[in-house]
Every structure is written in structure tokens, then in C-alpha cells.
Amino acid sequence: MSASSAFSDEKGGSSGEPEYGHDPASGGIFSSDYKRHDDLKEMLDSNKDSLKLEAMKRIVAMIARGKNASDLFPAVVKNVACKNIEVKKLVYVYLVRYAEEQQDLALLSISTFQRGLKDPNQLIRASALRVLSSIRVTIIVPIMMLAIKEAASDMSPYVRKTAAHAIPKLHSLDPEQKDQLIEVIEKLLADKTTLVAGSVVMAFEEVCPDRIDLIHKNYRKLCNLLIDVEEWGQVVIINMLTRYARTQFLNPNVNESLLEESGERAFYASDDDEEDEDKKAEEAALPKRKPYVMDPDHRLLLRNTKPLLQSRNAAVVMAVAQLYFHLAPKAEVGVIAKALVRLMRSHSEVQYVVLQNVATMSIKRRGMFEPYLKSFYIRSTDPTQIKILKLEVLTNLANETNISTILREFQTYIKSMDKDFVAASIQAIGRCATNIGEVRDTCLNGLVQLLSNRDELVVAESVVVIKKLLQMQPEQHSDIIKHMAKLIDNIQVPMARASILWLIGEYCEHVPKISPDVLRKMAKSFTNEEDIVKLQIINLAAKLYLTNSKQTKLLTQYVLNLAKYDQNYDIRDRARFIRQLIVPTDKSGALSKYAKKLFLALKPAPVLESPFKDRDHFQLGSLSHLLNAKAGGYQELPDWPESAPDPSVRNVEIPDWSKCTSRKDRKEKKVEKPFYSDSDGESGPTESADSESDSGSRSESASASDESASGSESEESGEETESEEEDEEEEKKKKKRPDKTKAKKPVEESAESEQSSGAEDRKRGRKVVKNQKSASESESESESSESEEEESEEESGEESESDTDIRKKKTPVSKQPPKQSKKESKKETQEMSLLDLDDFEPTTATAPVTPVNFMSSSLVSDLEGLSLTDSILAPTTIAPSGSIKMYELLHRIKGEGLAVEYCFSRQPFSPDPNMVAVQIQFTNNTNSETKNLHIEEPKLQSGMRVREFSEIEVLAAGDSVTVVMGIDFCDSTQAANFQLCTHTRKFFVTIQPPVGELMTPAFLTENDFKKEQGKLMGMNEISEKLSLGEKCVNEHIIVERVTATANLSRVPCGSDKECRFAGKTVSSGCLVLVTVATKEGVGAQLTVNCEKMVIGTMLVKDILQALSQ
């Protein structure tokens, strides 16, 4: 039997369709069935891959057309182990399609997949699992279970993703595995890769959507990963998180909605005293309510989903929109309108769904879409279903202010060729008229004019709408009723006729002359009317009998008699009922006395409502919402809880995902700074601030290191540990930090990805094992730089005094470099991650990472060995030499006891020769210690860079400490702005370099000098005459003045009337040549040659001032 049915299937399937593969086998369609695929079988059995491939292609083409190819199963399944990857793929396609039907044979292939699961190539493992789990054969459930479990802990995220996909497959095959599968889901939920996140949440939604407890620990991770998950995963995660948030957080609009409610109650209060009391009680309760404070996790969700409104994927935008609609405070919901309006440009199917949702939203939050009113205007080319939805939205948006514009639009719509749309437009006008009292008369007049329209449908629709409108104020409109009475002769649409009859009956007292006549006409045509009209005729007759029995008694009798023998039982019923009621007989009971009251009672006007009202109890964007009925598997959107469940369940103790999160955190924070900070007033707490700078995170690592390391090594290890744990602590800390930390901006577009990944690496703060090699390397380099230094100092002479001091004060700074070099070595292996680029680290990301240290780590420990424990930081030992001018960075009063001064030490900044070394001295004038001094959020002009000093962990009361930081000013005198942070406060500070500090001495011979000067003529030469100040009596003083103003070195010179100086700009290494030629008396000539004219001009100005004093 099965064979014959298969045959007929075949025939039925193929006869109707053209053939499109070259399928010789099916050419013999009328040959006996079992021979049909013989040639295909032969090809499959052959040794040639090309033949096999050809056969498989034909088979797949058959499957695609929906033809039955199941009889080839044995021949195909043999090829599952085929080496050719193309054949293999097609065999998989076949297997997945037919395995269910041929379970026994399918088992033959299982061992191949089991082998594939162990393959070293992750893609083969994944595809084996994928096919294995797609074969719907119950016997292999245990094998599948095992495979999924194994794959869930696979190294490759791709395989884990496949495992997540396999979970719902197994669940649908055998629901009894649920408990085990949930365990796997739980495990995969903890996964920290974006690849897995979407798939596992999908599995969660299919297998155990009610196990909300599994989400707690992963909630923050999911929020933070969200932006990097692929788009389909985003949709699923957002929908799930919406439901989650509804169970875990408080209603952000709780206070407002209460107010609303009580307001509404007040309106009805007069009806019911009890309710009034209720209301009072409620109002009394109201002030007691605590002011609403948003859970930081709630805020986190809102903030992290918001950028997704910009997604190109309509489903993602819709998902975010519904999340905001259901979860956001009223004031913030508005942001979604713009994105939704954008979707209206998309395909008509997308428009259809979006408009449905907009229609629902616009009822509850009309204000949101009002600015976009015009985007809902209708074009004649829109499909009808879109037109009608747009009309719905327009009607919902209508209010007193925009009604005139909307009505004008509606007027054009009425003229459309699309009759369904015209009918909908007329109804829309009716709804506007009932909702907005001011325009009721205008609308009514307009509709009455439509009664003379040639199109019957238009007229009929108008009649129906007019009827509804008239019910509101019938007295004033007897003319319209008369007019409509005349229409009854022409209009054939039953609904319209019924409406007119009802109107005349209801208001027969307003048209006493016409109504009996209408009844007469209708009595004549009664038998030919539609049921709905017949019922209204009976109604009309009854009403007229009651009011005007003299004229209509006989007519009524006649109509009732006709109705008595009508074919429709409703009409017969009605006739019998009405006769008993209105015609007084001796048998008739008490009711007939009240007949008039019954029939002519004042009826409340109908309320014209949007069909989209109250649809929002379905989760927006869902299938159920669209259908306005619960679809299978729909998860109700829970109501907000009365009181929030314990928020601590979302805390994660073991931050094994810290790497990911911290990265995300940073990224997030970066973005949002300028954008959200103003709007999100209360968002402070979760803000994951300032992990940005190394020094920022160091604050935490410090405490961590205290435990892990001790003794003389502590400083260093504190540096290196930058442990993973820090992130967790950090996060807690962040919460406490004030809001303003957010005012940071990402900088440095020039960052190269490589470098940033290096920076990334460093930020992640891996526990770096000391790298011997790089350490020694750096040592030697530092030595060489040291010797250079000495040379220079000898030459420049003046600073030699402070030489040793300076060296000592460098000690605290030298911590950073060794680490730097290690990072460098690791950098290459680091995977390049695109989005990481976003968190450029302002200081290091752009710096060419040169592993130059100015002091080796061994030297550090040596110095520490000298037991200079704290005294190394003592101000006396590090006071800069007198000739260096100190500038104030932070005044003691402004800094609340913390005074900060800086000077330009004129030392080469070894970690980066292109930076100007700035020596900063902190003095703690308070009575308590200041902790965690570090720099944050540099705001720099483009190209400028900063290398921060390493964080000062503790500054005891009364102590001071000096550190060195490097700034690349890009050879400009633009200020570097940044924040100076202590553990409690942040101060905005600015360092602006005098032009003279932007250079380093250069050593030239006289000849070189002249040669270089020759090259820098013309525009590059600036000379100025000056008269020397009183004290500039001799050459020595001139030299002193010039070198004090600018960091230049003297160039030997034969003439004693000239002093020459040379230097290079720090950043770009341009030569700066200065010549001071003295003349008789006080006259002198100053010449500056420099390629950078700005520098030259500024330098001239400065030196002039110095010399003329």
C-alpha cells in the first residue's frame, strides 16, 4: 500500500511541475517505480567522487522540489564517510531529511559522527554534532546527550555554540532529558563568549523559560556582552531580559501610574461612595510610598540596549523598543520613536509589523509619536493593509492641536481609489469626531456631504458613522436625519439601511412627519430585505407604534404579521416578543406598561475605540501581540513585583568572567559618556567608571597585592599582579563613585589596532610571570640611556647638582616599564578584536611601545635595599634644583589639603623620548592620609599623548612625594587636561608648557650650527632687535637667562659677541637654533631659526622678555 501511495505521490508531485534539474532518472517516470533510481544508485556506488557528487546533487534537487527520495537511503548513507567534503555535505543534507523515516538505516551513520566528534578540527567536531543532533532518531538520545555534554565543555566556542543549538533539538526529541539539559544550559550560560550567548539563551527560552534563577548570575554579563552578540542572538536575549527585568525590578513608573489611577477614580467617584473612600485611603497611602530608586542593574540593561536602536536589523530595533516600552521610566521611552519611524522605510512586511506595534504604543503614549505625525501620512502607492494601519496611528495621534491638519489629510484620503481605505478613513473621521468635541460638527458636516457621494460604499460607511455621531446630540440634527431618511430609497447596503432605520426609529419624535412614511415604504419591501434590515424595520414599527399609534397601528400589525412567517427564526422570535410587549392584550403582563420606557430609553452613545486598545498586555513585538491572541509557547510578561527581590543574587563572587566584563565595562563607559550622562540622572551607581587608566585599576590591585605579596618586593609585585580579581572589586567601587567620572571622551583616533590590543592585554591585567629576558634587555637599555643622561648633564652643567636627586626621585616611576616590555612580547599572539578598538587607552594605546626603561627592576630593588623605605619619598631628597621653576597644578585650598606642583625637569623621559618629562610633587597638608593618587581621563588635543605616573598608593599626612610623568605635547603649547584622582576626590587640572620646555638640548659644533642655520633661512628665521636689561651685563648672564627660558645647550662660538644655542623639539625633533648677538651698549640682536614657525615666534617672545628684564 505504501508503495502505491508513494507512486501516486510521485506522479502528483512531478506532473504539475516543470523539471528543472537534468534528471535522467525521473525521465523514466512511467517505467516501473523500483527501477527509477537505479542509475543514481549506480553512480553513488561508483568509486569516482565526481559521479557521486553528481548523483547527490540530483538527489538534493529532488528533495528541494519536495519529491520523495527515501528509497535511495541505503545507497546514500554508505557515502557518509566519503572523503570528499562536498559529497559529505550533501549526504548530511539528505540524512537530516530522511533519517527520521529510516531510523534503522540511519544508525549506520552514527559511528562516523562519533568519530567526527573527536576530530582535532573544531569545525568538523561542530558539524558532526550538528548533524548528529539533527537526526531525529530516539534510539540515539543517550549518544546525543553525551555528545552535547562533551561539546559544552569544548575548548572552541564554535563547538560550544553548536552544543547550545543541539539542546532544543534533543529536548524536542525526548523531553525527559530536560533536567540534564538544564544542567548543560546552566553551564553554557556561564560562558563568556559572544558567540555562545545568543544560542544558549535561545535554548533556555525553548527548554526552560521559567528557570529565571539561572539568569541571575549571568545577568550583568549578558547585558555587557549584548552589543557584541550577533544580531539574531540580540533579539532573543533582549526579549528574555525584558521578562527577567519584569520579575526582578520595581516599576519605574509606579508613582505616576498610581497618580493616574487615582485621577481616573476621581472621575467616577461620584457614582460610588465606597469607591470614594477607597480612593481616599489610596491617596493617604500615596505620600507614604518611598520615592522610587532604580536598581542599578535595571539601569544597566536600559543603557546597554539603547545603542542597539541603531541596528540595521529591524528585529533588533523592535526588541529594544519593546524593552523600553515595558521597562523604561516614562520620560525615557520617547527615544524609541525615532528608530521605529525609521523602520517605516523598510519592506512593507516590516512596516506592517512595526505599525501594529506603533498603534498599540500610540494609545498609551501618544506624545511619543506626535512629532513624527507626518511620517504616517499615507501614499497612494502603499498597500491597503499598511494604509489602514497608518490611519489607525493617525487617529490615535489626533488631538485638539493637530486635528485640523489630520482632517485635511483625511479629506484627501476620502478621494482615494481604494474603497476599503476610504471606508476606513470615514471611520477614522468618526473616531476623531467622538474623541475631540471641538471638531464634531465639522466632521458631521463633512460626512453629510459624503452622503451625496456616488460610491455607495462611501455613503453606507458615512451613514453608519453619522448614526454613531448623531447619537451624541440628536436634538440639533433633525435635518440630517431627514436627509438620511430620503437616502433610504437609494442606498442598498444593508448595514447602512439598518442604520438609517434605527436612527429614524430612535428619533422619531424629531421627525414625526417622515417616520410613518418611511415605515410604509419599508413595509412594502419588507420581504426582500436582509435580516439585519428586517430587524430594524420591526424595531422602527414598534417605536412608532408606541409614540404615534394612531398613524402606524395598522402598519405595525402588518409588519409583525410578515415577520411572523419569516424564514429566519430570529426575526420570528423578535416579532413575537415585540407583539406581546407593545400590543396591550388582557393576557399581557406588567411589562407592557413599561414598553415605552424599554424602547425609548436614552441610550448611551457608543464609544468608538481603537482595536488596539489594551493590546499591550501582550509583550510588544511578539507574535501574540500581532494576532491579538496567545500563540503557542508565549511567555506572559509578568507584572512588576510589589517589592523588589533581593538584588544581591546577581552579584557574582568568582569573577571568572572578569576579563570580558571589564573590557565591556570600559567600552560601555567610554561610549556613553557624552551621550547619556546628562539624561541619566540617576544612573550613577552602575556606571563602570574609570577602569580606563592603568593607574585606575591599580588602586584595587594595590590592596590585592597586599595580600599576595609582602616585603621589599611588594611594590613591584603590586604592579605585576594587576590581578583578575580586581575587576570585581572595581565594579563595587565604581558604584560608589560620583557621577561626574563619566565626563570622559575617547581620544586618539590614530590608534592602531595592534597597539590597542597590546593595551588591551595590559588592561586585562593578566597575571604576568616575570619575563627574565625582557627584564635583562630593559636593563641594558636603561643603562645606556643612563650614560647618555650623564653626558648631557655634564654638558649642561647647571643641573648636575640635582643629578642624584633626580635619579632617586625617579625610583617610584620606574615600576611601569618592565611590565611594558612583557606586554610587548605577548602582543603578537593577542587576537585582534575589532570592538576593542573602542577603548583606546589614551596614554599607552598610541604610544609606540618601546621597551626602554630608565631604571631596571634590579636597580629598583637595589635602591629599596638601601632602606630608603619611606624617606625615599621625602621632599628633601627630591627637591628640584633651584633653577627650575615650579608651577602650581592644584592649590592647597582648592585641593582640600592636597597641594600639587609641577616643574619641567628637563630630563629626557626615557620610556618615550618624544615626551616631555613633567615632575609632579604632591604634598599632603591634611591630617589624614590620601590614597590612590592617580590620573584619569586625559582630555587631549589630537595627537597629544600622556604617559601617566604609576599610582601613589598612600600619601601620609604631611608627607610629599614626587613623581614623573611624560607628556607629548606635539610641539605645541596646548594644555594637557586631565583629572587627578584621590580615593575620594577628583580634580580637574591642566598642564601648559612654556614653549622653552618643548625642546631638548642638541649638541652641535660651530660648523654644524652654521650649516643648519643656513638651511633654516627665510620664513624659518625670525630675528628681533632688543635692548638688554640692566643686569645682562656679561655673556654668562645671557647664557643663564636663555637656558633658563628654553631647554637649549650652548654651542661653542669663536666670536665673543655672539652666543649660540641649539636644541631640538621633543616631539618631532626639529632643530631650534638661537643666536644672541650683542652690539655696542645695550643693543642686541636675537635670531631664532626653526622649522616650526610657531615655536620660533613664541620662543623669540620668551627670550626677549628674559633678556630685556
Next chain:
Amino acid sequence: MIHSLFLINNGGDLFLEKHWKSVISRSVCDYFFEAREKAVEPDNVPPVIRTPHHYLINIYREKIFFVSVIQTEVPPLFVIEFLHRIAETFQDYFGECSETIIKDNVVIVYELLEEMLDNGFPLATESNILKELIRPPTILRSMVNTITGSSNVGETLPTGQLSTIPWRRAGVKYTNNEAYFDVVEEIDAILDKSGTTVFAEIQGVIDACVKMSGMPDLTLSFMNPRLLDDVSFHPCVRYKRWESERVISFIPPDGNFQLMSYHISAQNLVAIPVYVKQNISFFETGSSGRLDITVGPKQTMGKTVECLVVTVHMPKVVLSANLNATQGTYNYDPVTKILLWDIGKLNPQKLPNLKGSLSLQSGAPKPEENPSLNIDLKIQQLAISGLKVNRLDMYGEKYKPFKGVKYVTKAGKFQVRT
């Protein structure tokens, strides 16, 4: 999620089916055919159809209905967006997405569908990854394939899925490195009878064609980014940089892609490049009508308007048109009732005019309404909003790429009411 997919052509033939879970009989499509019949126009088929056991979510594209079968709750947009993605993938692979093309490449289509969904949930939808898994057919390759007998399945296993940049594969190499950007703006407008603007806005997209070796990191900046009211990006674009600096920073996919789309809302003043003077009237008697349309330039920023086409959807009673065009050609299709006037280049000195009479079905009442005109036009080298690309910077690679930006303005849904 998505159980099955059926492809059905305009004539109601079901020519491809694919199941990702258990097989669902194609008889489920009967509900679709029912709805299709009821809707008259293919546009009006409801995207979501409810049947006793399933839900059918369908899209209509390139004269093909993509009908997917759903069994449980799923966001409808999710499915719709995915179906469109399928259609786009076909287009990307075969150059067009038509019934014949799909039938000709049925094996590749099937393989694509297999890769794009796993158990009804999207797996790989990025064109770059798919192209690594399954190579698109080219003439050369199909020739080689017929000779050697190999097929289009990728020999090497893809790496894209595993990298952190799913939209770009590693190891891209070009001898000429080039990046071209097309700024295409469409004017959506409704003008009323008198020519005043009822509503106008600009929808723009930036299409990119980037063929560069390695992993270039590009930054595109605008002269006037504040102009953009609302934007949406390809996933490669970093939202944060846009929000903080208003620059578009991205590692591009290889080849053609849409970088971003933007919207300049009605609040801004939108320049309307042409005006239309029209007079279409039908006479009460004699079953005829008159038509007179003149198009002229309005705010064209000194550029020429090209490819000007006027389309009129005539009322059903119009049988034929006897017109005279001073420029271009006109065509009236009595079946679809569409009058199409292809003008071409707009000459400001001699304004194109279309004039003549329309004959109506005799005895039928004169049409109530006048048909509205749809205008199509193109202006080269102009972004009507005034948007200008400032510069394109590249980081991460050493070579110097060719860079180019092109601007085009088109009419989008540009309608003149009469």
C-alpha cells in the same frame, strides 16, 4: 523557530521547500493560497497568517513569496527580517533573486539554506562567512566545475565564524587597494495639488565597496555630521565613536556592503528639485478626459535632473490615452492602468510637457478622484541634504588605498497629489 520554508511564485506554484525540523506537509500552504486569493494584490497578503496548528509568516519579494512555517511564539519581525536576509543572500550570490535563478542553482540554494539556519535558528547570515563555506557561482568556476567535476562547496574550512570580526575573513589580498563610497539620498515627499510640500524627508544610505588587503581600520568623517537625524549602521561600525565624535570608524567587510543608512527628518527644510504643473480632468459627458503635465526644475543646486520619469496610476475607467509629449516617450498600459512618461534629462530652457486626451469607458460614471503622480528622478554628484564626506583615514595597514566618494540624489516615494 522557523520550521520550514516554502518558495511560491506569483502563479501559485510551490517550487522549493526546505525543512529544518520534522517535515511539515506542503498542504499547510493551502491557507496561504486562500489568503493570497482574498488579497487580490500580492502586496496585500497579510504577512502573518494564522492556521489551526501553525503560523505562516511570509514576505513577497521579486515576485516570489517566501512562506515560512512557525509553530510557537517568535517575534514576527525576527522571521521577516530573516526571510529578507535570505533573499538578499540569493541576490548577492546569483546577482538576482528570481524563480529561474533559484531553480537553476537549486543545490547551492539548498546548501545556503542549510548553513543559514540550524534547527530554525539563524546560524550564519554574514555574506562573507557564507561565501567561504559555499562559493558563489561564476562563469569561470562553473566551467571549471564541469570539467573537473568539483562543486561550489569550499575546500577549506572557514575561519570567519571563529574570529572576533565575523563579517571579515582573514587573509584578504588585493593588488589594487581601493575604497569607494556612494552617498545615495532619496527624497520622500508628498506635494499637494498647489505644489506646496505636505511632507518631505530625506533617506540616505552610504554604500561602500571596499577592496583592501589585510585588516584595514577605516575612519570616515563628515563635514557636517550634525545634519544626520537618525542613523543605523552595519554591525562593523563602532557606535561609540559615532556617539562621542560623530565619525564612522569600522573594519570593513570585504566587498560591497551598506555601511549606514540615515534619515534627515521633515523638521529640516528639504529641497524639492522639481515642480509639476498638472491638470487632469474628466468630463461629465462624452466619456473622455484631458491631461496636461509640465515638469520644471525647482531647487536643483545647479545640477541637471536626469532619468526623470512620471508615473500615473489612472482610474480603472480610463481605457486609453492619446497624448503628445514634447520630450521623451510615454506609454499607457490599459491592463495595469499605469501611464508612464519617461522624460530623461530635464532641460530648463524647454520644459517637457505631456498633453492630450484620455478616453474613458463609455457609460461609466466619471471618476471621483484624480490620480496622483509619482515622480522618479536622479541627480548626479549631489547629495540634496548637503551632506559631505570630509575624509577617510586608514589605520592598521601600510599601503595607500584609492579612495572615492560619489553622491547621487534620487526620488524615493515622491508623490504629487492632484
